[in-house]
Amino acid sequence: MKPVDIARLHTLGAPSLSPDGARAVLAVTRPDLEEDAYLGSLWTVPTDGSAPARRLTRGQRDASPLFSPDGRWIAFLRPDEDRRPQIHVLPSDGGEPWRITGHPLGAGAFTWSPDSTRLAYNARVPEEGRYVDGTPDKEPPRRLTALKYRLDDFGFTNDRRQQVFVSAPVDPAGEAGEPVQVTVGDTDHGRPLWTPDGTGLVFDAALHATRDTDLVRDLWVCAPEAGAEPRRITRGDLGARAAALADDGATVYFLADELGPDLSDFVGRVTGLWSVPLDGTEPPRRLTGTEDPRMVQTPRVTDEGVLVTGENRGAVELYRVTPGGVRSVVHGGHVQVTSFDHAGGVTVVASSGERDSGELYAVTGDGPRRLTSFGDPELDPVAVTELTARTVDGTEVHGWVAVPEGEGPHPVVLMIHGGPFAQYGWQLFDETQVYAAAGYAVVYCNPRGSSGYGQEHGRAVIGSVGAVTSTDVLALLDEALTDERLDASRVGVMGGSHGGFMTTWIAAHHGDRFRAAISERAVNAIDSFHGSSDIGPYFPEPLYGPPETWAKESPLSHADRIDRPFLIIHSEQDWRCPVEQAQRLFVSLKRRGHETEMLLFPGEGHELSRTGLPSHRVARFEAILEWWARHL
Incomplete structure (x- = not known):
């Protein structure tokens, strides 16, 4: 694909x-x-x-x-x-x-x-x-x-x-x-x-x-x-x-x-x-x-x-x-x-x-x-295999891996979903298929914090989002890398929204595991997210804890530890994770002279990768593939 x-x-x-x-x-x-x-x-x-x-x-x-x-x-x-x-x-x-x-x-x-x-x-x-x-x-000002x-x-x-x-x-x-x-x-x-x-x-x-x-x-x-x-x-x-x-x-x-x-x-x-x-x-x-x-x-x-x-x-x-x-x-x-x-x-x-x-x-x-046959009969998707792993404390992590054709070893992309209370699932997923068809093994899972596994699982990340989630996604990555067709020396990490939060966090805390990263529409700084996001007044405290913990829990606070090439993708009209979240990370990395780029899409909101203009969705895929080709 x-x-x-x-x-x-x-x-x-x-x-x-x-x-x-x-x-x-x-x-x-x-x-x-x-x-x-x-x-x-x-x-x-x-x-x-x-x-x-x-x-x-x-x-x-x-x-x-x-x-x-x-x-x-x-x-x-x-x-x-x-x-x-x-x-x-x-x-x-x-x-x-x-x-x-x-x-x-x-x-x-x-x-x-x-x-x-x-x-x-x-x-x-x-x-x-x-x-x-x-x-x-030319409309009059809004009184809020x-x-x-x-x-x-x-x-x-x-x-x-x-x-x-x-x-x-x-x-x-x-x-x-x-x-x-x-x-x-x-x-x-x-x-x-x-x-x-x-x-x-x-x-x-x-x-x-x-x-x-x-x-x-x-x-x-x-x-x-x-x-x-x-x-x-x-x-x-x-x-x-x-x-x-x-x-x-x-x-x-x-x-x-x-x-x-x-x-x-x-x-x-x-x-x-x-x-x-x-x-x-x-x-x-x-x-x-x-x-x-x-x-x-x-x-x-x-x-x-x-x-x-x-x-x-x-x-x-x-x-x-x-x-x-x-x-x-x-x-x-x-x-x-x-x-x-x-x-x-x-x-x-x-x-x-x-x-x-x-x-x-x-x-x-x-x-x-x-009853219907609307699908394209010539579309032959790459097979996806179910995978489970266990963390050190015994937590089961459920996910999948898609391995491209050929003997390999193939470079690997670790994908992290948004939410966090959402789930990857059993579906023909365009993200998985495009990357796998381009030659990358794609690893993705539903770590603690995800939906579909009960409320205890969904609320397990409260107060320690980055640490708990990274424990789970890295455990599944380790399990996937036991397959000799996957190249552990060429791994990238990417995600959007909460997945972008986790990409920045992992690049700062576990960067030695990866060659490069792509963070999309991310939450990077909880303090400004609190005031700039459409859900900001209600979202941070139930998930990240009281304001005095926000700096520690914010990926931006740890950006000085990022030492891998870093691509930031964001939409100019994103009001869920406003563009200032991307800009602050970009400035932090750029001021250090770090290898970083930012791709901004005009006229798009938070849902670019799913419902954005078709031309923008294609341009996004092409930019991602070019980045991985350059670094993996």
Whole structure:
């Protein structure tokens, strides 16, 4: 796989099933290097496997399809002439779609009313005179009064809050009527969900007085009308989101994080599946434990239990959880379930694996049945082998190694993921494939601090992030280097975000193990990160400890010990790990006369390597390969 081959990979959106379960519709998106954009359209496929998938829409940027409860309509998002997503509706039996929203900043997540006549959805409401005339530099100054005022890869939120709207009745023969704005207030409201009787909307929001200094989000319910007074369902002590309702409307199932006594300690906490009565008469009840898989997608209620996905040792599996909390695997193993749906007794999953970037499957009692063939048949990925190691204290470290073709010995790249509460997994990973195809053995793992291995594992790095994580990743590297096909004298280390933090840390503390390093979008100095990052006011103390320990825990404090060639990659619009984090490290190394370079990408945020412009993703890969060719 070459850098330009990212155009041969695709992404599947969330599938939507017709009410009888006979048909699925989903969006398929690919990077397009000529357009330098991500292009996609809607596809449909019968779930009995009787016919191949066929393209449903002619749009180039269609996404998020959803069948109406009566099966007559499919709502989806399509950009308007200003490339802002608006909700469109398409007759499910064929025909031309029409637009039903026209918000100046576009529309977002939506759900159908039970009678299939209206949609409840999210849309951002800009302050007057902002975001509408294409001249942002001439807008008036922003007056900031709260800590939560911006978000990476998005921008400022304080002057365009996300509200809940209800559309006019769907009418293909007439003009779209005016929507009703249901919510107001200086906070963002989450995806609305109709109650089964159509008289209420359930959504998540932080409406409490201390929302700027804690991480609490509650579930609320209100009537689908302007000026409706919301009623709180949860109890003000969880980070709640992603609600689903039982068929009778009596119970709400949702995902939530516990937040500790100060309501802001989220680090390494395993997201659970919870339930609560819609009437709020009982407190929420946790159905999955803190050492169970971390639940990651909106649940779906079925007659047999609640379907929900979870991270488990590098996999993302689909589970069924009973109201009593009994969990079973519906679709698991070496898979990455990215989305799913259930209707008419049929369950479908969009799932990728070690050799493909995603297909749609019908899950049956006899196992999964593949329904689509979107993958490039000529793409032949390098095989990845599972690997485990143990540290001196007996901690198991789980990871993988990809070895290129040929006898070797091959130079080695040690990759470290971000988070830290995230995971590498069983997937066709473009990073692994590009480096392995270029001749490098790639070693990567889920050290302590990673998700997918329980809360104790996830919180084990608190207060000693660099030391604990480096112990684990170096243990797996040592295990990998017992393979004579790997060259222990030619090893590089790289990582992004938390992985960039660890790259700088390891280069300073264990530099003798490596020939060179690449640190991307890193946290390097905790003190300035605290004030400059969009999550800075809440992130450092739960992970790195009190302010008096930040200097010791910051990789920048140890940069004078780095004696290996060092490449820094960062995005100019990164608000998660702001560019000053890269600049401070660059100046520190450069002032010493050290061999260092910095590659800055304009217009990109923290997610450059995953969702940045396709041309920038290719340029990033080419720069990395050139650096490794020069030093390994």
